[in-house]
Structure formats: C-alpha cells, structure tokens
Amino acid sequence: MGPLVLVAVAVLAPAIVAGVLRALVRTVVLLALAIAISVVVINVLFFPAGEQVLFRIGPITATAEGLAFALEVVARIVAISGAITLFYLTTTPAELTIDLERRGVPPRLAFVASSSVQTVPTMVDRAVAITAAQRARGLDTEGSIGARLRGIVPIVGPVILGAIGEVEKRTMALEARGFSRPGRRTLLWHPADSPLQRLARWLMVLAIPVFVLARAAGWLG
Amino acid sequence: MTDIRVEGLVHVYEGGVRALDGVDLAIGAGERVALIGQNGSGKTTLVRHFDGLLRPTSGRVLVGGVDAAERTVAQLAREVGLVFQDPDRQIFASTVRGEVEFGPRNLGLRGAALRSAVGEALAATGLEKAADLNPYDLGTSRRKLLALASVLAMGTAVVVLDEPTTGQDMRGMAIVEEIVGTVQAAGRTVIAISHDMRFVAERFERIVVMRQGRVVLDGSPSEVFAADHWETLRSTFVEPPLPAILGARLKLGATPTDRALVSALKSRG
Amino acid sequence: MLTVNGLSYRHAGALRPSLLDVDLVLGDGEVLGVIGANDSGKTTLCLVLAGLAPRIVGGTLSGRLSIDGVDAGSLRMHDLPALVGIGFDDPATQLSGVAATVFEEVAFGPANLGVPRDELIDRTANALEALAISHLAERDPARLSGGQQQLVAIASILALRPRHVVLDEPTAQLDPSGTALVGDALERLAGQGVSILVVEHKTDLLARIASRVVALDGGRVVLEGPAKEVLADPALVDLGVAPPSDVRLRRALVTALLDPTQLEGARA
Numbered sequence: 176m177g178p179l180v181l182v183a184v185a186v187l188a189p190a191i192v193a194g195v196l197r198a199l200v201r202t203v204v205l206l207a208l209a210i211a212i213s214v215v216v217i218n219v220l221f222f223p224a225g226e227q228v229l230f231r232i233g234p235i236t237a238t239a240e241g242l243a244f245a246l247e248v249v250a251r252i253v254a255i256s257g258a259i260t261l262f263y264l265t266t267t268p269a270e271l272t273i274d275l276e277r278r279g280v281p282p283r284l285a286f287v288a289s290s291s292v293q294t295v296p297t298m299v300d301r302a303v304a305i306t307a308a309q310r311a312r313g314l315d316t317e318g319s320i321g322a323r324l325r326g327i328v329p330i331v332g333p334v335i336l337g338a339i340g341e342v343e344k345r346t347m348a349l350e351a352r353g354f355s356r357p358g359r360r361t362l363l364w365h366p367a368d369s370p371l372q373r374l375a376r377w378l379m380v381l382a383i384p385v386f387v388l389a390r391a392a393g394w395l396g
Numbered sequence: 397m398t399d400i401r402v403e404g405l406v407h408v409y410e411g412g413v414r415a416l417d418g419v420d421l422a423i424g425a426g427e428r429v430a431l432i433g434q435n436g437s438g439k440t441t442l443v444r445h446f447d448g449l450l451r452p453t454s455g456r457v458l459v460g461g462v463d464a465a466e467r468t469v470a471q472l473a474r475e476v477g478l479v480f481q482d483p484d485r486q487i488f489a490s491t492v493r494g495e496v497e498f499g500p501r502n503l504g505l506r507g508a509a510l511r512s513a514v515g516e517a518l519a520a521t522g523l524e525k526a527a528d529l530n531p532y533d534l535g536t537s538r539r540k541l542l543a544l545a546s547v548l549a550m551g552t553a554v555v556v557l558d559e560p561t562t563g564q565d566m567r568g569m570a571i572v573e574e575i576v577g578t579v580q581a582a583g584r585t586v587i588a589i590s591h592d593m594r595f596v597a598e599r600f601e602r603i604v605v606m607r608q609g610r611v612v613l614d615g616s617p618s619e620v621f622a623a624d625h626w627e628t629l630r631s632t633f634v635e636p637p638l639p640a641i642l643g644a645r646l647k648l649g650a651t652p653t654d655r656a657l658v659s660a661l662k663s664r665g
Numbered sequence: 666m667l668t669v670n671g672l673s674y675r676h677a678g679a680l681r682p683s684l685l686d687v688d689l690v691l692g693d694g695e696v697l698g699v700i701g702a703n704d705s706g707k708t709t710l711c712l713v714l715a716g717l718a719p720r721i722v723g724g725t726l727s728g729r730l731s732i733d734g735v736d737a738g739s740l741r742m743h744d745l746p747a748l749v750g751i752g753f754d755d756p757a758t759q760l761s762g763v764a765a766t767v768f769e770e771v772a773f774g775p776a777n778l779g780v781p782r783d784e785l786i787d788r789t790a791n792a793l794e795a796l797a798i799s800h801l802a803e804r805d806p807a808r809l810s811g812g813q814q815q816l817v818a819i820a821s822i823l824a825l826r827p828r829h830v831v832l833d834e835p836t837a838q839l840d841p842s843g844t845a846l847v848g849d850a851l852e853r854l855a856g857q858g859v860s861i862l863v864v865e866h867k868t869d870l871l872a873r874i875a876s877r878v879v880a881l882d883g884g885r886v887v888l889e890g891p892a893k894e895v896l897a898d899p900a901l902v903d904l905g906v907a908p909p910s911d912v913r914l915r916r917a918l919v920t921a922l923l924d925p926t927q928l929e930g931a932r933a
Contacts, residue, residue: 267765268762268763268765269763269764269765269769270765272763282777286763289763290762290763293762293763296807297762297807300807301485304480304482304485305485305486307444307449307480308480308485308486309486309498310447310449310469310470310473311447311449311469311473311477311478311480311547312473312477312486312498312499312502312546312547312550313470313473313474313499313502313503313550314470314502315468315470315502316469316470317468317469317470318468318470328488329488329498332488333484333485333486333487333488336487336488336532337484337485340484340532341758343721343722344753344755344758344759345758345762346721347712347717347721347722347753348753348758348759348760348761349761350717350720350721350742350743350746351715351717351745351746351750351751352746352761352773352774352777352821352825353743353746353747353774353777353778353825354743354777355742355743356743356777356778356779357743358779359779360776360777360779361775361776361779361780361781361782361785362776362782363768363769363772363776363782363785363786434840434841434842435810435812435839435840435843436810535703535704536703537703538703562837562838563754563834563837563866564703564866565701565702565703565866565905565906565907566702566902566905566906566907567702567703567905568703569907591840591841594910594913633840633841633842634841635841637910638910638911638914639910639914641931642914642928642931645931646927646928646930646931654913654914654917655917657914657917657918658917658918658921658923661918661921661923661927662921662923
C-alpha cells in the first residue's frame with residue numbers, strides 16, 4: 176500500500192504536471208517488467224510461509240501470501256524506477272551541471288554527472304545511424320529472430336568502439352576550450368526555482384527520517 | 397536490369413520537415429548520375445528511398461520495376477548498395493578483410509565467390525596490402541575507402557555514393573574516380589551525391605540538381621552548367637565549375653570541364 | 666605571433682616521427698594555409714601548435730614552440746585556449762555534450778575561463794554573428810546537421826578570442842555556401858589581427874583567403890611561400906595535393922599548346 180501511495184504522490188502526480196506521463200509509464204514498464212515478472216513468479220510459487228493456497232501444479236504450491244509479498248516488492252521496484260525515470264525525463268544535462276556547480280560541486284564532477292545522462296541519447300543516435308548503414312549492407316532486421324540476434328554485434332560493436340574511439344577526440348576538444356582550468360566557471364543562467372519548490376524539497380528530505388522512524392516504530396504496519 | 401523510377405515522391409520527416417516535395421525521376425540501368433544541391437535540398441533523403449531505409453509519405457519508388465514498398469531493406473540491399481558518409485558509423489570488424497566480407501556474406505556469398513568479391517574490392521580501393529590490419533589503424537580517408545570497398549564487394553546493380561570525395565587527397569580522389577568508371581563499365585548504375593563540381597562535371601554524364609525537395613534541373617553537364625542555368629544553380633548554392641564560367645564569358649558555348657574548354661579554344665583557332 | 670623552430674614530434678608507440686624538423690612562423694593577421702597528402706603530418710602539426718600534443722595525446726616533442734615570445738612548454742594547459750584556439754574536422758566530437766542550446770555551447774569555452782557574465786553574452790553573440798548562425802542560437806546543438814555543427818564549433822573557438830587560431834579541415838563537411846561563410850569569417854578575423862593557420866584540401870579556398878601556404882610531405886616542410894606561388898607549383902601534384910581550379914585549367918591549356926593568357930580577360 177505504502178509504495179503505491181508514494182508512487183501516486185511523488186511520481187505520477189509530478190509526471191502529469193510535467194507532461195511526461197506517457198514516456199514515464201512506457202519507460203518504467205520496460206525497465207521493471209522483466210524483474211517484476213520474475214519476482215511475481217518466484218514468490219507466488221515458492222513463498223515458504225504461505226498457507227492460503229491459490230492453486231497447485233504438481234509439487235509447486237501457489238499461495239496468496241506469496242502473491243501479496245510479490246506485489247509489495249513490485250510496488251517498491253515501480254516506486255524506485257519511477258522516481259529515477261521521472262528525474263531523467265525532467266532534467267536536462269545542462270540544468271543538472273549548472274545547478275551542481277552553483278552549489279559548489281567542482282565542474283569536472285558536475286560534468287561527469289550530466290554527461291552520463293547525455294550519453295544515452297547520443298548513443299541512441301549512433302545506434303540508429305549504424306543500424307541504417309548495416310542494413311544497407313544486407314543486415315536483416317526485419318526477418319527471423321535468429322537473423323535479428325545475429326545483427327546485434329554489427330550494431331553494438333561500432334556503437335561501443337565509436338564511443339571509446341571518440342574519448343580522445345572529446346577530451347582534446349574539452350581541454351582546448353579550457354575545461355581543466357581550476358576555479359569556478361561563469362554560469363549563464365540558473366535553473367528556475369521558487370520558494371514553494373524549495374519548501375517541497377525540504378519536506379521531502381525531512382520525510383525520510385520521519386518515515387524511517389515511523390516504520391521502525393511499527394506505525395506503518 | 398535494375399532501373400530506378402521515382403514517381404511523385406513526397407517524404408515528410410517526423411516533426412514535419414518536408415524533405416521531398418514531389419520528385420519524379422527515372423534512372424536507367426548503367427547510368428552515371430550525380431546529385432547536387434545545397435545541404436538540406438533532399439539529396440540524402442532521396443537516395444535512402446532507393447534501398448528502403450526510408451519509405452515514401454506518398455508517391456512511390458520502383459526498383460527494377462518492383463515497388464520498393466513490397467521489399468524489405470535486406471532484399472533491396474541486394475540490388476542497391478549505399479555507401480554512407482561516415483565510415484566510423486559502420487566499421488565493426490577487427491580486420492579490413494573482415495569488414496569488406498560483411499556485406500557479401502549477408503547476401504549469401506561463400507568460399508571462392510566471397511574471396512574473389514572481397515579481393516577485387518580491396519584491389520579497386522588500394523587496400524589489398526592493408527587487408528589484415530585493424531580498420532582503426534587506417535587514417536580516416538582510407539577508412540572511407542574501406543566503407544566503399546565493403547559495398548563494392550556486394551556486387552549490387554546500383555551503387556550509391558554519398559560525398560565520396562570529401563576529405564580525400566589526390567590519391568584517394570583518383571581511386572574514387574577510377575571506381576566510378578569501372579563500376580559503370582561493368583554495366584552497373586552509379587549515383588553520387590557530391591559538392592565537388594569538377595568531379596561531377598568530369599565523371600558523370602547526367603546531373604540532377606535539387607532544391608528544397610524538388611528536382612530543378614536534369615541533364616548533361618553541358619546542359620546543366622550552361623550560362624542560362626546559373627541563376628537556378630546559385631539558388632541552391634551550386635557554383636558552376638570554373639571552365640564553364642570562363643567558357644561562357646569567352647562565348648565558347650558549353651564547356652563544363654577543362655577538356656571541353658581546351659577543345660573549344662582549339663577549334664576557335 | 667607563433668614561431669616553431671626545429672620541431673619534431675613522434676606519436677607514442679609510432680615507428681617514425683610525424684613531424685621532422687619543422688620551422689614555421691605565423692604572423693599576426695596572417696592566414697597561413699597548410700597542404701599535403703593525408704598522412705603528411707598536417708593534423709599532428711595542429712595538435713602540437715595548440716599544445717594538445719604531447720600534453721594530452723602523449724608522444725615525444727623536441728624543438729621549440731613559442732607563442733607571442735613565450736616558450737609554450739612553460740605554459741599550463743588551461744592557459745592555452747585563450748592564446749591558441751583549435752578546431753577539428755569532426756564537428757560532433759567538438760560539442761561539449763552539456764549545452765542545451767547553441768548559445769550555451771558557444772559560451773562554454775569563455776565560461777570555463779571565468780569571463781564575466783555580461784562580456785560572456787557579448788562575445789557569444791558576436792561569435793554567432795561572425796558565422797551568420799545567430800538564428801540557430803536556441804537550437805539543440807546535437808540535433809543540427811554536420812555542417813551547422815561545424816559552424817557552431819568554429820564560433821565556439823571565436824568566442825574564446827584567442828590570438829591565434831588553428832583549424833584542421835574546417836570545411837570538410839560543409840557545402841559550398843558553408844565553405845564560403847567560413848572563408849569570409851576567417852578573412853574578417855585575420856583583418857582584426859588574429860593569426861590563422863588552416864589545413865585544407867580545398868586549394869580554391871586557400872587561393873582566396875591565404876597569404877602564405879606551406880606544404881608538408883612525410884612530416885617535413887617541403888614548400889613554403891606566398892599562396893599564389895606555392896599553389897601554382899607543379900610539385901603539388903607529386904605531393905598528392907589537387908591544385909586550385911584556375912591553376913589546373915591554365916596547365917591544361919599549356920599542355921594543349923594553347924596560350925593561357927587568353928583566360929585572363931574572362932576572369933574579371
């Protein structure tokens with residue numbers, strides 16, 4: 176119950192406000208589906224403390240307690256992946272770098288944080304271009320599963336090789352633009368903030384020890 | 397024989413960009429055609445329809461008489477080979493030979509036929525001695541030649557080249573020019589996108605000029621680079637080759653190449 | 666002024682040096698063209714002049730490079746961008762990856778150098794204007810075409826206001842109009858006293874904007890002199906460099922035993 180309420184309040188509501196609900200749901204389903212399925216299967220069928228039987232398949236007993244437990248775990252997974260996805264969908268690398276730097280994080284660290292977010296779209300673009308080139312050389316991406324699986328190396332290979340090969344070039348380009356100069360960079364703008372958002376952030380941070388204590392004290396069941 | 401016919405082709409990208417605005421074109425088997433026009437005029441979008449990487453928003457493309465929409469990319473790749481501009485967005489093998497083998501292997505070549513196709517392609521691009529090297533040990537311009545070799549080895553009836561001469565020095569340029577000749581001599585069609593007007597005027601018998609998703613001129617180099625077309629050419633940021641400009645000013649008729657200008661001057665006496 | 670004396674450089678692990686005994690002077694307000702076949706050492710020269718070799722790429726350097734009279738070896742890496750700007754031929758890898766808009770991308774360099782905000786905005790706007798890409802200011806740099814990205818990369822260098830600019834095939838991915846734009850911008854820049862070294866295959870462009878040209882072969886300087894002279898030198902062909910169209914055309918006439926001066930009247 177708890178995780179689901181959390182998801183509704185802290186993930187779905189903001190996602191609707193930010194207009195990313197569809198992308199969020201799609202991504203979370205993709206991320207969490209495999210784990211969710213295995214969690215459900217394993218716990219429904221093999222939960223040791225289960226008593227209320229749902230059905231039997233040979234020696235395997237499916238229990239209601241197992242299902243309840245599984246759903247609880249899945250709810251937590253959804254909460255976590257939902258939160259991460261929401262962050263990724265609503266934060267641009269630029270905003271992240273600037274805000275981190277504004278708060279005193281060294282530029283290099285801030286850069287690492289945000290360029291790892293930027294890596295994904297760049298890699299996707301590369302993969303799309305590479306897929307086109309390989310298909311033009313006869314790689315079959317529309318045929319049998321076997322054919323498509325064989326296609327992984329000619330696509331993933333250049334994506335990774337290319338990314339690694341680019342490291343030196345990118346490093347040089349950054350150095351040539353003064354990236355390693357010690358001291359603060361000039362910031363062009365600050366991400367929009369408001370007293371309300373600041374309050375919300377503080378409330379969220381304070382909520383953590385409150386919830387932890389409440390749970391430990393048994394108030395949340 | 398594989399000819400390509402384009403009928404009323406319109407292509408609108410996601411996001412609304414109308415890259416092709418009704419193109420009608422017929423390219424016969426064995427022709428040597430150059431596609432020119434400013435960046436964004438639709439040249440790359442057009443050629444990507446020839447092997448099915450892009451599908452028409454409306455209109456149709458017929459490859460070898462068959463509607464491309466009825467074939468998969470893998471099937472069309474047997475007839476239309478497309479060489480992309482950036483070799484680093486396709487190279488994945490650990491040897492040059494391995495890279496060139498990829499295409500023909502996908503088409504089902506094995507054994508002696510495969511070795512022969514690969515050997516010829518390596519020889520044509522001057523890479524035979526580099527066959528066992530790692531592609532990344534070659535410089536960028538030789539990697540471009542490698543990408544070209546990997547498509548040549550597929551033996552497709554149509555070969556499409558996207559900016560084959562950018563970044564090449566004279567040696568690389570000579571290799572590309574020779575390949576255009578030998579490929580066509582073998583009865584195959586060559587289509588090239590290029591900004592190099594000398595290359596285009598000297599090596600291609602037909603030039604198609606594009607602007608904003610349409611074909612605005614289509615003819616031989618003499619026709620296309622004639623003085624009365626200069627305004628159209630400049631509207632798509634194409635500058636006629638120097639011999640054409642000088643020849644027109646000297647009132648020598650159409651002289652798109654050095655050789656044509658020299659001939660015209662000689663016959664003038 | 667950039668001066669190079671007896672410069673030799675070998676990449677880490679390479680058998681032979683990429684540059685051998687190079688002497689070069691790049692004066693203020695001058696545009697120096699560098700030509701040569703593809704493995705003649707042109708790119709390596711650019712890396713050395715910008716201080717990236719051996720500092721970032723390793724390798725061994727001998728000889729002297731002095732920037733405005735100061736020995737480059739005594740400078741720290743982050744002092745160099747304000748002195749020597751460098752642009753490469755691959756525009757995509759020059760993007761910082763952390764700029765949401767072209768404006769921020771171009772501002773990245775001077776921002777790193779701690780240029781005050783108002784001046785930063787000024788410089789960035791000027792750099793965009795110099796390359797006629799002000800209309801792209803709010804666009805996502807990752808979503809531009811290769812040619813547009815190259816113009817952004819060059820603008821990013823201009824925003825640093827270096828005294829010297831080194832460009833390695835800046836027009837490789839550009840169509841003729843983009844090439845002309847870059848050529849114009851470089852001419853204007855040289856007019857303001859910036860010294861520019863530009864490596865190019867497009868000898869027509871160099872004929873237009875370069876005052877002097879240097880030819881490299883196997884890491885050595887083999888030709889040097891006024892642009893018109895060097896570009897008309899018959900040795901270019903042996904060096905693997907395509908001569909400019911007018912030189913080529915004139916040569917065709919001479920070979921056919923025709924008088925090349927007939928073309929002079931038409932050139933106006």
